[in-house]
Amino acid sequence: MKVDTETSADGTAAGTRSTPMTMIQALRSAMDVMLERDPDVVVYGQDVGYFGGVFRCTEGLQAKYGKSRVFDAPISEGGIVGTAVGMGAYGLRAVVEIQFADYFYPASDQIVSEAARLRYRSAGDFTAPITIRMPCGGGIYGGQTHSQSPEALFTHVCGLRTVMPSNPYDAKGLLIAAIECDDPVIFLEPKRLYNGPFDGHHDKPVVPWSKHPLGLVPEGHYTVPLESAAVFRPGSELTVLTYGTMVFVSEAAARETGIDAEIIDLRSIWPLDLAMLVDSVKKTGRCVVVHEATRTSGFGAELTALVQEHCFYHLEAPVERVAGWDTPYPHAQEWDYFPGPARVAAAFKRAMEK
Amino acid sequence: MTQHEPLHLHVPEPTGRPGRHTDFSYLRLSPAGAVRRPPVDTLPVDTSDLAYELVRVLDDDGAAVGPWAMQPDRELLRKGLRAMMKTRVFDARMLIAQRQKKMSFYMQCLGEEAIAIAHALALDPGDMCFPTYRQQGLLLARDDVDMVEVICQLLSNQHDPLKGRQLPVMYSYKRAGFFSISGNLATQFIQAVGWGMASAIKGDTRIASGWIGDGATAEADFHTALTFAHVYRAPVILNVVNNQWAISTFQAIAGGEATTFAARGVGCGIASLRVDGNDFLAVYAASQWAAERARRNLGPTLIEWVTYRAGPHSTSDDPSKYRPADDWAHFPLGDPIARLRQHLIAIGAWSEGEHADTQKQLEAEVAAAQKEAERYGTLADGNMRSAAEMFEDVYKDMPEHLRRQRQQLGV
Ligand SMILES: Cc1ncc(C[n+]2csc(CCOP(=O)(O)OP(=O)(O)O)c2C)c(N)n1
Ligand SMILES: [Mg+2]
Numbered sequence: 128m129k130v131d132t133e134t135s136a137d138g139t140a141a142g143t144r145s146t147p148m149t150m151i152q153a154l155r156s157a158m159d160v161m162l163e164r165d166p167d168v169v170v171y172g173q174d175v176g177y178f179g180g181v182f183r184c185t186e187g188l189q190a191k192y193g194k195s196r197v198f199d200a201p202i203s204e205g206g207i208v209g210t211a212v213g214m215g216a217y218g219l220r221a222v223v224e225i226q227f228a229d230y231f232y233p234a235s236d237q238i239v240s241e242a243a244r245l246r247y248r249s250a251g252d253f254t255a256p257i258t259i260r261m262p263c264g265g266g267i268y269g270g271q272t273h274s275q276s277p278e279a280l281f282t283h284v285c286g287l288r289t290v291m292p293s294n295p296y297d298a299k300g301l302l303i304a305a306i307e308c309d310d311p312v313i314f315l316e317p318k319r320l321y322n323g324p325f326d327g328h329h330d331k332p333v334v335p336w337s338k339h340p341l342g343l344v345p346e347g348h349y350t351v352p353l354e355s356a357a358v359f360r361p362g363s364e365l366t367v368l369t370y371g372t373m374v375f376v377s378e379a380a381a382r383e384t385g386i387d388a389e390i391i392d393l394r395s396i397w398p399l400d401l402a403m404l405v406d407s408v409k410k411t412g413r414c415v416v417v418h419e420a421t422r423t424s425g426f427g428a429e430l431t432a433l434v435q436e437h438c439f440y441h442l443e444a445p446v447e448r449v450a451g452w453d454t455p456y457p458h459a460q461e462w463d464y465f466p467g468p469a470r471v472a473a474a475f476k477r478a479m480e481k
Numbered sequence: 482m483t484q485h486e487p488l489h490l491h492v493p494e495p496t497g498r499p500g501r502h503t504d505f506s507y508l509r510l511s512p513a514g515a516v517r518r519p520p521v522d523t524l525p526v527d528t529s530d531l532a533y534e535l536v537r538v539l540d541d542d543g544a545a546v547g548p549w550a551m552q553p554d555r556e557l558l559r560k561g562l563r564a565m566m567k568t569r570v571f572d573a574r575m576l577i578a579q580r581q582k583k584m585s586f587y588m589q590c591l592g593e594e595a596i597a598i599a600h601a602l603a604l605d606p607g608d609m610c611f612p613t614y615r616q617q618g619l620l621l622a623r624d625d626v627d628m629v630e631v632i633c634q635l636l637s638n639q640h641d642p643l644k645g646r647q648l649p650v651m652y653s654y655k656r657a658g659f660f661s662i663s664g665n666l667a668t669q670f671i672q673a674v675g676w677g678m679a680s681a682i683k684g685d686t687r688i689a690s691g692w693i694g695d696g697a698t699a700e701a702d703f704h705t706a707l708t709f710a711h712v713y714r715a716p717v718i719l720n721v722v723n724n725q726w727a728i729s730t731f732q733a734i735a736g737g738e739a740t741t742f743a744a745r746g747v748g749c750g751i752a753s754l755r756v757d758g759n760d761f762l763a764v765y766a767a768s769q770w771a772a773e774r775a776r777r778n779l780g781p782t783l784i785e786w787v788t789y790r791a792g793p794h795s796t797s798d799d800p801s802k803y804r805p806a807d808d809w810a811h812f813p814l815g816d817p818i819a820r821l822r823q824h825l826i827a828i829g830a831w832s833e834g835e836h837a838d839t840q841k842q843l844e845a846e847v848a849a850a851q852k853e854a855e856r857y858g859t860l861a862d863g864n865m866r867s868a869a870e871m872f873e874d875v876y877k878d879m880p881e882h883l884r885r886q887r888q889q890l891g892v
Contacts, residue, residue, distance in 0.1 A: 272664025
């Protein structure tokens, strides 16, 4: 697997000293770096201040930067995003947390009608340089309101950038890039990856990030640029287009089938790194799209269409899609719902048979 | 040109934090019996004072005093005490079952038992509650809800009436006037108003009762509910359970600083009361008052119940990280069970012996129900509803694409 060595926006090498971090620590480090560097950055959300967030991503930041830079917000997602837009109009860069992606809906109007279109409707007079973090995805027995993957609801909105890291290194670099970005960024954090890579084998013990090369994170400032995908696993037989938790599930499927899959981790879901996708699919001639979100009108549909538009004459088999079933995320039947390695492996085999 | 000091942001802070006691004087308590009881047909604007006072009936000696002391019949009070004790025993056992991984998650209502239970006893059959996850007392106060079935929901087992789809505690009991609980805060509050409006549209006599926590009142749905309830004079009781905490945030972060949640109602033209939620008699009397208003077409009532979330937010929470560990012991409104027990003993309707016997009997009852429920499986043993059922109830009739997906899953 390839570890990226991007350089930061200001050209410095990607941190001189690296430390093992969980994804939670990496996200915290990104906010810490940005609070330190940029006095216009503020961080807030439900339970984010004194307590440091229900997943502890902002732990210690209020003590370090004070209550007017890192603070608790009332339970109003619409209020959180609405004030972030207002602060953006003033010139601040708000980094706000929605406690679970499943709870962003009350903020929909502020996200869709306001943040996303502010630049366009004011012809650049006002912008919304905000970052909206939200833990997403299942695998923690969270039931239907702590498990959703709503990325496609955001990619359908023009003006938003939607990002989902799969590991601590990318999480920190992408979050810094998101905070520095002048567009509104939806930053989705697969919560099942917070403490270690998870390949879908839920009955096996959790492997900590400290045992994984992508858990080694530079302490200082660096970015993973937006709109850049990564070859997570190079391969020759088929291309997997995926992101978030499914990167590791796909890796497990490749290992278990022995199929030499090239796994592309999108990282930026939209706008995306089309060239990398197209090059890989043209090379392998086969493509499997994998995401945890429900299948119909999921982002996989867009990916499949893009592959069809750009790689049709290189394809040797129809594009396969593996996704969550088209039902709400059930609680007890979580592992029948979750598109685990067996389902991904079956899709690999179908793609290879044709 | 005027000269001003630079602005600064006010972020409310509780007086108490780990290692530092809470100064509860912010609660601004009224003495028991001190707050007037207006006629039920009072104008909403004339309840303004009540929104800042605290309706209390039980004094420190357990005597029922003042205009809200209506002395409901003894059997009802004994039933209420028993239901509160049952709820507490139930919560304690389910908490242990969660630690044993028999269920994924649990939420107790420790310290808040009087509110749901006295309220349930003040409603009529057919009325509909739109609860939060902390009103299990509404169910446990009833004789027609089978505890075994309730536990089966928690265990996500074969007999889970919700087919394993919902997190534990997210019950649904239409037949017991208990709307399906949503994980998304505040959504039920405006729905309660809609149910009440429907009852009015149809010329019915049933009323709705909506529930929300102090923290969730910050959501737009809370404010929208007040507007609709006022505009259509909906037959609904709007309950705000102010247990001082919303996970780690103190009620001032929800907007309770130097005002009350009851005051929100008056501002919207809704009759509003602020009531001691740990005082069973006050809860019962205020609930009856509000129910009477709703049923007489006099419109909505907002009630802020002042109480304290004695336990962690949920089994995923550790409150010692953000509030004094012994905070509840200092909460000036005490423990609702101890207070009603004291009152009943004082009036000769209960005894220490009866209390001890009841406690034992309830522990046995809950243990037996749990044992039976576990025969149908637990989350730990994987004896649960079939995966095929995951595809049902998405639509009334299963469309082709779900049939195909079910087939793909091979179940
Ligand atoms: C829309 C939404 N946002 C956030 C959450 C996460 N959450 C669950 S409970 C809770 C605190 C609620 O506090 P409060 O309303 O005071 O009720 P209490 O838990 O004290 O009974 C939060 C923030 C949620 N469930 N739904
Ligand atoms: Mg609360």
